[in-house]
Amino acid sequence: MNRLASIFGFLILVLVLGILGFVFYQSPQYDxxxxxxxLKGKVEVHFDNYGIPHIYAQSEEDAYRTLGYVHAQDRLFQLEMMRRVGSGTLAExxxxxxxxxxxxxxxxxxxxxxxxxASTFFSAGETPWKIAAEAYIAGVNDFIEIGKLPVEYLLLGEKPRPYTIEDMHSIVGYMSFTFAMGLKTDPLVTKIxxxxxxxxxxxxxxxxxxxHHTIPVNYPDSLRVDSSSTIPTLTALLDKLPVPLLEGSNSWVIAGSRTKSGKVLFNNDTHIGFAxxxxxxxxxxxxxxxSFYGNHLAGVPFGLVGHSRxxxxxxxxxxxDDHDFFEEKLNPNxxxxxxxxxxxxxxxSRKELIQVKGQDPDEFEIRETIHGPIMNSVSKEISALTSNPVSSWWVYILEPTKALEAIYKINHANSIxxxxxxxxxxxxxxxxxMYGDSAGSxxxxxxxxxxxxxxxxxxxxxxxxxxxxxxxxxxxxFTDNPQSINPENGFIASANNQPDTMRSGVLFPGYYFPGERWNRIAKTITSREDWDQESIQELQLESVNEVQPQIVQMMLSHIxxxxxxxxxxxxTALQNWDGDHGLEALAPTIYYKWQYHVLKLAMQDELGEEAFNSYLETFILVRSTRHFxxxxxNPWWDVRGTSDIETPEYIITEALKVTLEELTSQxxxxxxxxxxxNAVTLEHPHPLGSQKPLDKIFNVKADPVAANEESVNKLAFRLSGDGIYNVTSGPAMRIILDFANVDGSISVLPTGNSGxxxxxxxxxxxNLYVKGKYRPQLMNEQEIKEKSKGKLIFTPKKN
Structure with missing residues (x-):
């Protein structure tokens, strides 16, 4: 009876939302x-088959104002979530x-x-990037004022406040935080x-x-750059975030000496939490x-990734590693x-006030030392380690960001x-x-x-x-930073792995991945000299990890x-595994559960359950298993609390027994x-999708994909004993561009262009995404206008 009532309630909700959508909350206006x-003049926006806007304006301000409007009508609620994360106003x-x-x-x-x-941004005067950003903000606010708001606002009983330049910097701050691996890793390493x-x-x-594999550096003499200068666990906190974390990425650029066309071939796929x-x-x-085709964060007018002609x-x-922690010594007096x-x-000390929906504001104290803010009160991992104050020294907050200026200049650059x-x-x-150009650099x-x-x-x-x-x-x-300009080997690749030594000879520390993706990319690219846009797709979609079969053989040697x-x-399937994570393979299903149980049996007795789960969330896991x-x-093998000294043979064998029994049951x-x-699921969660039955309406379910830990086509998941792996992140787009035909470049998104x-x-x-298909990034004006599926004309409002 309860199930029928639930189904009935769900159908009623779908019906209500359908009516609301038809009457009040229609699709974004594409025509x-x-x-x-x-506006100073007329602006035309042509929408292609996938709802991507192609904006034609007669001035920069008109173009960015229009971008702000169309971006907001597609992604306003996403913008809302991102600005509230960065500004610390989610509870409100x-x-x-x-x-x-x-x-x-x-x-x-x-x-x-x-x-x-934001204050520094304004104090610089009427710079081109300030004028463009303010025009974009005006466009967002135009939509908030006259557009039809997304249905999420109705469900929450809220209305958006005007968008501001401070909000834009909050979004940049959110983006910067998602890269801060030190908050997850350093307390754990200190504990060990x-x-x-x-x-x-x-x-x-x-x-x-x-x-591990490092990225080769190649310092040129020709380029000079001005170089002035009861606290939940963190994992539990981040699980509540209504926006995805930016996690990794691949990119490689192949010089004309290795391509069929003789022109540069450019590839990028940023790895970000699915949402x-x-x-x-x-x-x-x-x-x-x-003329620019860009990939934009919600609320940011300039493309962090993109191309001109x-x-x-x-x-x-x-x-x-740009995040350090200092344990302080209090003055006894x-x-x-x-x-x-x-x-x-x-x-x-300072007090800050946080508005909370439905209750009184929350006033709390923030304490800072010369090293930075004290984190004990907001980090269970830190407070569990010591009662002394621990200060966070993070490069990002030490000076105002110039990210908006940098991205604007990159978009508008005319030279390397x-x-x-x-x-x-x-x-x-x-x-x-990562950079490539039509001149061959x-x-x-x-x-x-x-x-x-x-x-x-x-x-x-x-x-x-x-x-x-x-x-x-x-x-x-900055001139000492790792870099490579036109290397003799004819390609550059980065895959979150360690760069080689800086010009000063320093191997700069970080939270680098082991380079398995980089090595696979490098070996593949150097295997031929006739790459083109079609042939390189196979590499971008590859789900092979060459190191994991080696790990399997090491484990098998102990049983x-x-x-x-x-x-x-x-x-036998496991013994013969070549590291391919194809959907029909048996080996990955066994390998990941076995790996989990080996590590759990070996490490959880020393770390405890919470710290072990934290270990599974860090970069250390990905690059340590073979070394482990x-x-x-290795002292981890011995289980505490037993009279025997356990061996790797014992732990690995017991882990395999549990693994096989669980898989048989499952x-x-x-x-x-x-x-x-049968072990892989993929669902793109919406911020409201955590509440049933809204998950059925807002979340996007997709077919299984070749989930993996560190293949080129990285489709990541949390290692656990569940035996079902929900893919939580992967390529947030896949871009391939051959400078022999810029108008023919291709890409794909995991869900769609509209929110x-x-x-x-x-x-x-x-469906394109899970099947490894692509669609065009159109730039040819005639083709765009001939194939346009919608034409939205913006005209100045007469006084």
Whole structure:
């Protein structure tokens, strides 16, 4: 009876939403005429088969104002969520359950930093990027005032406030935070170092190991750049975020010496948490002197990724370590002071007020030392380690961001030198800026402000804040940053792995992935010299990991196969695995569950359940398993609390027994039913989709994909014992561009270009995406206008 009532209630909700959508909340307007105040002239917007706007204007201001309007009508609620995360105002909009997240972001300092960055942005005067940003903001607010708001606002009983430049900087702050791996990793590494000792750390890959792959650098002499200069766990907090995290990426640029056309071939796929809508919004803009096809974050007018007719720019995460923690020593005579050497410094306190929906505002205290804000009150991982104050030193909040200026200049660049200069403006988060152009140049810059650390500071273990010699010693000049310009090998690739040594000879520390994706990309590209847009697709869609079969063989070497004759068929498939995660494969289904149980049996007794789960969330897991198995005298094997000294043979064998028993219970005895397709799910969650039955309406479900840990086509999931792996992140777009035919470049998004549930473009690319298909990035005006599926004309509002 309850089930029938639930179904009936769901049908009623669908009916109500359908009526509301038809009457009040129609699809974004893709056809017709609109008047906008502030326009100088007529603007035409042509929408293609996938709802991508192609904007034709006679001035820059008109183009950006129009972009603001069409972006808002497709992605306003996404913009709302992103600005509220960065500004620490989620509880005001969604209620008290989000209060802890707001406190965390306020303590970290992003809302205050956004205000400071906005003030600096205005103080620079009437710069081109300020004029363009303000025009875009005006367009967003035009839609808020006269457009039909997304249905989410009705369901929440809310209305959007006007969009501001401070909001825009809050969104940049949110983006920067999602790269801050130190908050997940450093407390865990410190815990292992303090409670277990160096021998336990030595069995993991905290720093880059010799077997990992580094990105080659190539410093040119011709380019010069100005180089002035009850607290939930963090994982539980991040699980509540209504927006996805930016996690990784691949990009490679192939010089004409290795392509069929003799022109540069450009590829980028940014790895971001899956969500509905997906992160990137595609838009193409044309006005006198400017032609650009970009991928935009909601609320940001400039494309972080995109191309003109003469240059293309992409990005991956640099993964540099720009976040340190200092454990302070309190003055025994005054708990509001800390000691640093022979000096005494005050702890500065301030109160901040957070509005909470449906209840009184929350006033709370933020305390800061000379090293940064004290994090104990908002981080369970930190408070569990020590009762001493622990301060967060994070490069991003140390100075106002110039990200908007940098991105604008990159979009409008006319030369490789202009892109290099713009990359030098980015202080945080660390980004690998990838570049190719029609003249034949290829380039990569690791864009970030890199600190010179004291020899006494381990970048992933809490530093002694009372030691004055642990203070940072300054900054490396941008010209020392890892980079490569037109290398002789004819390609550049980045895949979140360690760059080779800087010009100064320093191997800069970070949260780098082991380079398995990079190595696969590099080996494949150097295998031939006739790449084109079609042939390179196979590499971008590849689901092979060459290291995991090696790990499997290492684990198999510790067991007796004759003890598992009942499972000979599936174990033979595992023995013969080449690392391919095709949906029909059996090996991945066994491997990931076995890996989980090996690590759980070996590590959870030392770490505890929460810390072990945190370990599974860090980059250390991805790059440590092979080293973990290969390390002699690895102390993790011994289980605490037993009289025996457990061996790897014992742990690995017991883990396999549990694995096979669980898989049999889960999938049955037929090996065919153990295929990877049966263990993988893919759903793009909407912020309201956590509430049933709204998940059925707003979330986008897709067919299974070749989920994997570190293949080129990285489709990631959380390692767990469940045996069902929900893909949580992957390529947020797949771009391929051959400069022999810029108008013929291709891409695809995971869901669709619109975030409006009533738009036909809400999920119209999901099947293309899971099947490894692409669609065009149109730039040819005649083709666009001939094939246009909608034409929206904006005209100035007459006084």
């Amino acid at each position: 017709g005429d609109l008047t906008l105040p502030g 909009f969604l209620g008290k359950d989000l209060l802890e997240i707001d406190r965390f972001f306020h303590t970290l300092g992003i809302p205050r930093h956004s205000k400071e960055s 170092a303090r409670e277990l000792g160096p021998e336990y750390l030595n069995s993991l890959s905290i720093q880059t190991l010799p077997e 509905s809508p997906s992160v990137w919004y595609e838009a193409h803009m044309e006005y006198p002197g400017f 003469h240059h293309s720019v992409g990005l991956t995460m640099f993964e540099n 005054n708990p509001n002071e800390i000691l640093v050497g022979d000096s005494i410094f005050p702890i500065i 030198q202009e892109v290099a200069d713009a990359a030098g403006l980015i202080h945080a988060p660390g980004l690998n800026i 290829i380039a990569w810059w690791a864009a970030a402000k890199l600190p010179i650390r004291s020899e006494k500071v381990h970048s992933k273990i809490f530093a002694d804040g009372s030691d004055p010699e642990t203070l940072h010693k300054g900054w490396y000049p 007796k196969l004759e003890d598992f004759t009942t499972y000979s068929e599936v174990l 198995l290969a390390t002699k005298d 999938f049955g005895k037929k090996p065919k039913d153990w295929e990877w397709r 409006n549930r009533f738009s036909k473009h809400y999920s119209d690319q999901k």
